[in-house]
Amino acid sequence: MSLEIQLRDLARDVxxxxxxxxxxxxxxxxxxxxxxxxVADIVTEADREVETLIRGLLLAARPxxxxxxxxxxxxxxxxxxxxxxxPIDGTVNYAYGIPQYAVxxxxxxxxxxxxxxxxxxxAVRHPAFDETFSxxxxxxxxxxxxxxxxxxxxxxxxxAGALLATGFGYDKATHDADxxxxxxxxxxxxxxxxxxxxxxxxxxxxxxRLDGYFERGLKPWDRAAGALIVQEAGxxxxxxxxxxxxxxxxxxxxxxxxxRIGDRVSGITADE
Ligand code: IPD
Ligand code: CA
Numbered sequence: 001m002s003l004e005i006q007l008r009d010l011a012r013d014v015x016x017x018x019x020x021x022x023x024x025x026x027x028x029x030x031x032x033x034x035x036x037x038x039v040a041d042i043v044t045e046a047d048r049e050v051e052t053l054i055r056g057l058l059l060a061a062r063p064x065x066x067x068x069x070x071x072x073x074x075x076x077x078x079x080x081x082x083x084x085x086x087p088i089d090g091t092v093n094y095a096y097g098i099p100q101y102a103v104x105x106x107x108x109x110x111x112x113x114x115x116x117x118x119x120x121x122x123a124v125r126h127p128a129f130d131e132t133f134s135x136x137x138x139x140x141x142x143x144x145x146x147x148x149x150x151x152x153x154x155x156x157x158x159x160a161g162a163l164l165a166t167g168f169g170y171d172k173a174t175h176d177a178d179x180x181x182x183x184x185x186x187x188x189x190x191x192x193x194x195x196x197x198x199x200x201x202x203x204x205x206x207x208x209r210l211d212g213y214f215e216r217g218l219k220p221w222d223r224a225a226g227a228l229i230v231q232e233a234g235x236x237x238x239x240x241x242x243x244x245x246x247x248x249x250x251x252x253x254x255x256x257x258x259x260r261i262g263d264r265v266s267g268i269t270a271d272e
Pocket of ligand 2: 047070086087088089090091
């Protein structure tokens with residue numbers, strides 16, 4: 001079995017166990033532990049506990065791997081594999097009781113600088129729906145659910161316009177620019193969704209439940225697993241240069257659609 005598949009299977013198993021803990025803690029009631037970059041950017045006790053569980057399980061299975069987690073930061077390892085983890089993506093949904101939240105776990109390679117890492121395996125677990133999206137580089141992407149195991153492929157035809165998702169950062173100073181981007185992209189959209197969990201937005205593009213997704217300012221843990229799953233479902237990930245707030249725009253979907261969204265975001269608005 002290739003290393004990529006071993007890492008994917010480990011990511012999947014750990015994400016399922018972590019999701020069970022998140023659901024259990026949710027049913028017991030959520031307490032906000034702290035606000036982070038802004039008052040809207042929260043962390044719950046469950047985020048921290050779930051990340052501790054994930055870290056313990058991964059490092060017990062593969063001692064020496066590096067780790068980058070949303071809640072506990074970066075620890076360099078002694079192997080050439082590092083784990084990139086968002087214990088609960090969609091924390092605001094989680095806190096409000098909206099089931100659109102996920103556990104995201106990716107294995108990456110590429111030295112000591114997280115910005116240079118390439119994901120080689122990953123899993124996004126949506127515990128409320130009992131769905132696990134996963135991929136190993138070069139091996140395709142799959143969804144495991146109560147209906148069995150399905151290979152994923154992005155949509156390539158958009159006769160009624162593309163169903164797109166987006167997200168907004170927590171910093172209010174960036175909202176005007178994000179709303180302006182939605183206005184620019186709207187002419188090629190069938191409609192736009194803002195569901196609140198980036199990892200699931202990527203996973204749903206891979207599964208053809210969305211045609212495309214764009215957002216500025218994603219963190220490595222928001223995207224590591226999901227972006228690989230889109231690529232392994234035949235899609236493209238495009239990163240555009242940072243805006244004046246230092247936020248890179250990431251676009252996911254079918255390659256041609258991604259180019260059209262990129263042109264619109266950049267102000268090239270040829271007739272569609
Ligand atoms: C956030 C969610 C949200 C996205 C933000 C992310 P968090 O992650 O994925 O949909 O718009 O950019 O930071 O804070 O819930 O882990
Ligand atoms: Ca999170």
